[in-house]
Amino acid sequence: MDSPSPTRPPLRHVLSSAQFDRPFLDYLVTLTTTIRRFDKSREGMVYLQSLLAHKRAMLYFTQPSTRTFLSFQSACHILGITASEIRDASTSSERKGESVEDSLRTFSSYVDLIIMRSPIPRLCERIATMLDETPRPVPIINAGSGPDEHPTQALLDIYTLSRSLRLEGGIEGKTICMVGDLKRGRTVRSLARLLINYPGVKILFASPPAFRIEEDLRADLKAANVDFEETTAFESAIAAADAIYMTRIQDEYDAPGAVRSDDHSAYHLTAGHLPQLKKSCAILHPLPRRNELDPAIDQDPRAKYWRQERNGMWVRVALLTILCGIDDRVQLPEL
Ligand code: CP
16 A cells, blocks of 8 residues: 655644645555445444544534535544534533534544634634643544535545546646636645646636635645646536536535625536547546536536545544554555
8 A cells, every 4th residue: 555654743633635645645645545345234333333442532623514424424434433513613611602623622622623614714724723722632534614624525536536547647747727716716726736836737717807816826826836727618628628627606605694695607617518529538526516516417427526524534534544643554454
């Protein structure tokens, strides 16, 4: 199995996709594929459940989530981790005026790991720094931080791209087209930063002018010499792509009371576009979707988004084994 450098420091927190390099990504992809094979037998699943039965995790999600929450919860169950949850700060003592810092420090008194989604950008970094100075510096996993980052989504996207493009030689040298709200789409920001690790990748950012990528991402891509283009020419971009990454308009970040009447249908992927796409093109979407991705595409073999969300559970299992330092115990010959 590809293994991370022996000099690599142990994974402490998962805060930003910028913390991952290519050896780590290759190792995670291989480890995830290995772990998925445990699912093929009862003995395999019982073995996985025995690995972390002594650990407890907190799922603190104060922004809505379906698949990130459920896939992390399922990943905990698969590894035997007992998972507690808060899904609405109004049901916690934050309602009584407790600060978010004190709430998270309280969780660290009871659990070994905190997985958190928050509308507040960089809150995870702040909490990780704070906890690192306490007697219980439990690891923090960023499960989505406002419009800023969603690093574990980017890891599962890399896994899905690696698997989907493996017959075409993998991600290196491929053209990846990202579509939609590229300004506020945290999955786009985190994935684009991971793509820096794949030489020869070209990124086509296709979006309405109001939703172009932010300057910090543009600067990071330039500094890393990534070949990228920002375009409004949706149809020619998708026709050139080896993979298309669709995203929805993130209107939860609109100013309060804002009424948007703009029409983004020129950036919707429909069944009518399928004949224009490459035969091996992989179509991804972090989901949930609205009307930017036609359900009529779901049956096309190039549609990878349902597989992508299931991959998310296994990538998160693999990540938890690394974070808890037991990835060396996930080897099939033991079965
Ligand atoms: N992709 C993603 O983060 O989905 P949820 O918001 O449903 O967790």
